[in-house]
Amino acid sequence: MKPGIKFNITTQASDSNSWGPAFPNPADFRFDYFKLLKSSQSGLATLPTGESKSVAIVGAGCAGMTVARELHRCGFDVTTYEASDRIGGRLYTRDNPNGDTQAGMEMGAMRMPFFSEPGDDNSILGYYLNYETTLGSTSYAAHLADFPNPGAAPGGTGIYINQGHGPNLEYTSPTLIPWPAGENPDNPELSVLNDKVGEFGTNFSLVANKYYATDNDNWTICWNAMVDYYTNMSFNDVVVAAALTADEINTKIANPATFDGNVGGFGMTPEQAELLYTIGTGDGSWGAFYNIGALWFLRCTYFGFDSNLRTVEGLSNSSSLPNYNASVTDSAGTTLKPPLYEGIQSLVEYLYYVPAPGSTNSLHDSSSAKLYVSEPVNQIERDTNGQIKITHGSSATVDTFDFVVTSPTQWATQMSIDFVGFDQFILPQSKITAEHTQHNISSCKLFFPLNKKFWDTTVNPDNKIPQIMVTDTFIQDTYALSWDNKSMDNGVLLASYTWEDDSLKLLPYDETELSTLVLAKLKEITMATVGQDITQYIDNTKPVHIQWISEPTYIGCSKLYRARNQDSNMIDLSYNQNYASQSNLYFAGENYGVEGGWTEPALRS
Numbered sequence: 001m002k003p004g005i006k007f008n009i010t011t012q013a014s015d016s017n018s019w020g021p022a023f024p025n026p027a028d029f030r031f032d033y034f035k036l037l038k039s040s041q042s043g044l045a046t047l048p049t050g051e052s053k054s055v056a057i058v059g060a061g062c063a064g065m066t067v068a069r070e071l072h073r074c075g076f077d078v079t080t081y082e083a084s085d086r087i088g089g090r091l092y093t094r095d096n097p098n099g100d101t102q103a104g105m106e107m108g109a110m111r112m113p114f115f116s117e118p119g120d121d122n123s124i125l126g127y128y129l130n131y132e133t134t135l136g137s138t139s140y141a142a143h144l145a146d147f148p149n150p151g152a153a154p155g156g157t158g159i160y161i162n163q164g165h166g167p168n169l170e171y172t173s174p175t176l177i178p179w180p181a182g183e184n185p186d187n188p189e190l191s192v193l194n195d196k197v198g199e200f201g202t203n204f205s206l207v208a209n210k211y212y213a214t215d216n217d218n219w220t221i222c223w224n225a226m227v228d229y230y231t232n233m234s235f236n237d238v239v240v241a242a243a244l245t246a247d248e249i250n251t252k253i254a255n256p257a258t259f260d261g262n263v264g265g266f267g268m269t270p271e272q273a274e275l276l277y278t279i280g281t282g283d284g285s286w287g288a289f290y291n292i293g294a295l296w297f298l299r300c301t302y303f304g305f306d307s308n309l310r311t312v313e314g315l316s317n318s319s320s321l322p323n324y325n326a327s328v329t330d331s332a333g334t335t336l337k338p339p340l341y342e343g344i345q346s347l348v349e350y351l352y353y354v355p356a357p358g359s360t361n362s363l364h365d366s367s368s369a370k371l372y373v374s375e376p377v378n379q380i381e382r383d384t385n386g387q388i389k390i391t392h393g394s395s396a397t398v399d400t401f402d403f404v405v406t407s408p409t410q411w412a413t414q415m416s417i418d419f420v421g422f423d424q425f426i427l428p429q430s431k432i433t434a435e436h437t438q439h440n441i442s443s444c445k446l447f448f449p450l451n452k453k454f455w456d457t458t459v460n461p462d463n464k465i466p467q468i469m470v471t472d473t474f475i476q477d478t479y480a481l482s483w484d485n486k487s488m489d490n491g492v493l494l495a496s497y498t499w500e501d502d503s504l505k506l507l508p509y510d511e512t513e514l515s516t517l518v519l520a521k522l523k524e525i526t527m528a529t530v531g532q533d534i535t536q537y538i539d540n541t542k543p544v545h546i547q548w549i550s551e552p553t554y555i556g557c558s559k560l561y562r563a564r565n566q567d568s569n570m571i572d573l574s575y576n577q578n579y580a581s582q583s584n585l586y587f588a589g590e591n592y593g594v595e596g597g598w599t600e601p602a603l604r605s
Contacts, residue, residue, distance in 0.1 A: 022122050023212040024304030025115055026595050026604075027223050030212070033604055037127045042358040047075040056081065056390045056399065058377045058417070059407035061089020063589035063602035065351040066124075067405050068363055068371075073356045077368045079331075079399065081392050083376035083408075083416070083553040086337055087352055090548075090557060090590075090598055093343025096492065097542035098449045103313075103483035103492050104343040105447040107546045108557065109598045111147040111283070111309035112344065118144055118310060124603040128347060132357060133315065140321055142346070143313035143485045148467055149283045151179045151194075155455030155467025155480065159185055159279055162472070164529050167275050174528040176466060179279075189272075190279060196266045197281045199243060204263050204302050206249050211256065221256040227295060229261030231566045235297040236290035239273045241265025278472045283309070285476050288500035292439075293563045300596020313483040314342035315350060322353045322362060331370040347599070376553070380404055380585065382421035388584055407589035407602075410435045410572075411555040419585075426583035431575050434568040438591070440556025442549035444503035446496040446511075446518055449539040453491040455480055464530035471525065475518050476502050493538055495522060503547065511545040558598055559591040569594045 021032040036044070047053060053076050057064045060082035068078045086092075091109055096102035115122040118130050129142035150157045157179035161167055164174025167189040177187045184191040207226070211219040230238070244264030253259050268276065277287025283306060289297070300306055318324055318341035328336045339349040352371070355362045363369040372392070379391035388404045391397070406413060414436050419427060454460050455467035469478040475496040482491035496518045498506060506514055519535050526534040548557035561569060572592050580586045593601030 020213065020215065021115075022120070023208055024302070024307065025122060025212075026601075027208075027299050027303050028594060029604070030219065032122075033124050034121050034127050034131075037124065038121075038131065043073040043075075043356075044070055045074045051075075052077060053403070054079070054401045056377075056388060056401040056404040057407065058380075058390075058404065059083075059089060059589065060087040060348070060352075060371065060373070061407060061589065061602065062091050062348050062351070062599055063605060064089070064405070064407040065348050065363070066603050067407070067588055068369060069351045069356055072363055072366065072369050073359055078363070079370040079401070080363075080372070081375050081377050081390065082371070082373045083412075085334075085374045087371070087373070088345045088348045089407075090554065091344045091348050092546075093345035094447075094544050095340075096449055097544065098490075098539065100340070101486055101488040102449060103481070103486060103489050105492055105494075105544050106311070106344055107445055107447075107544070108548075109344055110311060111149070112144075112312055112599060113305045113307065113309055113597055115304040115600075116308050118142075122304075123600055125347070125600055128350065128603075129312065129315075133350065133354075140315045140317045140341075142315055143483075144310040145313060145484050147309045147311045148479060148481050149309065150280065150468050150470050150477070151183075151185070151282050152181050153455075153467040153479075154181055156180060157468040157470060158466035158529070159187070159190065160469060160471040160473070160525055160529065161275070161278055164525070174525075176469065176525075176529040178466075179470075185279065190275060193268070193272055193276050193279065194282075196243065196268055196272070197276075200238075200264065200266050201302060203244060203246055203249050204298070206246060207253050207259075207263060208302070210253060218256045222253060222259050222261075225256075225259045225261030226263065226298070227261070227566060230294040230298060232563055233294040234290065234563045235286075235292050235294050236273065237563075238265045238294045238297065239268050239276060239290070240270065241267070243267030279470050281306075284497065285470065285499075285502070288498070288502045289560070291562065292560045293565055295566060295594075296560055296596060299594060303595065305595060305597035305600070311481070312344040312346065313485050314340070314346045316485075318342070318346075321350075322355075323364065328353075328364065330373050332372055332375075334373055336373065344599075377406075377417055379418045379420060380406070381419075382426075382583065382585070384421075386584055403584045403586065405586040405588050407587075408591075409440050409554055409556055409589070410438050410559065410591045411440045412553055415555060416553075422583055422585065426579050427585065428579075431571055431579075434571040438565070438568060438572065439560050439562060440549075440591070441500050441558055441560045442503045442507075442547070443500075443557040444496065444498045444506050444547045445494060445545065446514055447544040448493045448495055448515075449542055450480065450491045450493055450537050451539055452537050453480070453482055453489075454534065454537040464532050465526050465534050469525065473521055473525070474498075474502070474505055475521050478522065493534075495519070495538070503549070507547055507550065511543055514545060515540065515543040559593070561594075 057080040092107040093104040158176030179185040184194045280286040325338045381389040388401045477497045479494040482489045588605045590602040
């Protein structure tokens with residue numbers, strides 16, 4: 001941080017571990033970010049009286065908007081440039097084609113971790129959605145609902161493998177294998193997989209439960225040993241690695257100094273690994289992730305990013321919030337979508353349109369905060385005085401700032417922005433190489449509105465079609481869901497949700513072609529297994545579709561990394577700490593974290 005800035009944080013000196021978070025929380029950063037914000041109601045810092053500093057922010061997603069809001073609250077002049085025509089980034093809630101009485105469609109992030117429950121005061125997301133929003137005279141906390149994951153959906157889950165004939169072709173007629181909520185799949189082969197995954201998670205947590213919350217170095221020692229052990233492994237390697245017993249692990253961790261970092265694997269045979277490809281670990285198919293690094297999977301699954309997930313339906317009392325459904329523009333007069341504070345996109349709308357505690361004006365209303373949409377940044381140049389020149393838009397306009405924070409994905413940054421005037425001492429080639437060689441995954445979603453919540457037996461008592469279907473077909477996973485806060489909602493169907501290679505299979509098809517293929521496959525599956533046609537409940541004339549890899553301002557939906565990428569990750573992660581005070585260039589956003597999950601790492605950075 002630059003000298004001269006006064007911090008506004010109130011510490012608790014009597015507690016030697018007062019800034020340590022509760023478990024679960026990220027493996028690498030035992031820091032209580034919720035407390036940081038809660039203790040800084042007037043802003044994280046304050047510029048010296050009479051001093052003015054300007055910051056350019058590239059990208060108006062949740063990371064860029066958080067940067068803008070918090071720096072603006074500290075007294076900085078902030079200008080945000082967004083290449084697309086909207087704010088929100090990969091928090092992207094599309095309006096339902098059948099109107100505002102129906103649930104929206106989450107094209108990006110859709111299931112949120114709160115470490116571990118909303119109200120646990122253990123995450124930044126929880127701070128903005130469940131704590132800060134109740135500080136003013138108007139209460140507008142988030143509407144949250146359990147996300148209907150496979151094996152947890154109240155309307156049931158059905159597993160469709162080998163054209164419905166089961167893992168070992170044991171069913172003579174096509175079958176949707178039941179997976180009741182909170183139980184194992186109703187098939188011995190698949191039940192074994194669930195047990196093996198559960199056993200590994202229990203064993204892995206032995207280390208965290210023993211050392212994570214301690215105020216000494218034992219957790220760091222143990223986690224570093226696990227990083228060293230698993231860094232050369234893929235997730236697939238962990239799936240087939242031998243499982244260890246709890247007694248073996250407890251013996252290993254009795255002395256952190258001699259712990260070798262090995263807590264085993266799932267202990268699956270190659271045949272079982274093939275089945276896990278389809279059914280996943282309880283939140284959708286995982287097979288497309290088999291080639292990612294084991295460390296990504298461990299960080300994501302066992303440190304709070306993958307448990308007790310919620311969907312955000314929006315903010316309560318939304319009609320009383322600033323600019324609700326009003327005509328709004330950016331700082332150049334370009335029309336913006338009116339904020340409705342619905343879906344996960346409501347977080348970014350809240351950050352932009354609602355004043356922060358202690359602030360008179362929001363980012364939207366302040367004269368010292370500007371936003372330009374449909375205005376891509378083409379070049380970031382550091383001049384000989386250390387000032388930052390931002391070249392943006394089709395007219396190649398140049399603006400000058402003291403600092404710049406860039407938050408797009410790494411691939412979008414590489415393909416769109418030239419960095420000029422940053423020598424090896426402030427932007428090393430190792431950082432450039434790390435940025436260009438990291439991996440962003442592809443993902444495809446195809447939604448339809450529904451004309452009935454078919455899985456709800458109170459409105460459809462004869463229904464046999466499960467709410468969630470997990471398949472080994474090209475559609476992969478199918479989710480039916482609704483928003484509780486909309487009494488007339490018929491629900492929506494995420495008819496096909498795919499990742500990586502599974503999503504690339506769908507890339508050649510436009511929305512109409514893909515819709516035809518998916519609807520035909522869904523009808524085939526449900527008619528063959530339960531004798532009912534799911535497409536009778538689907539408004540097939542109004543598909544809503546996205547392929548994140550083909551979006552030029554994103555070029556992917558999320559950062560994953562391969563085995564042996566730990567060093568590159570650390571270069572990305574540590575740049576701001578090691579170089580930004582000299583370069584005046586900062587990197588923020590999910591692509592510069594190492595954990596799983598999109599939103600929380602973006603907010604932290």
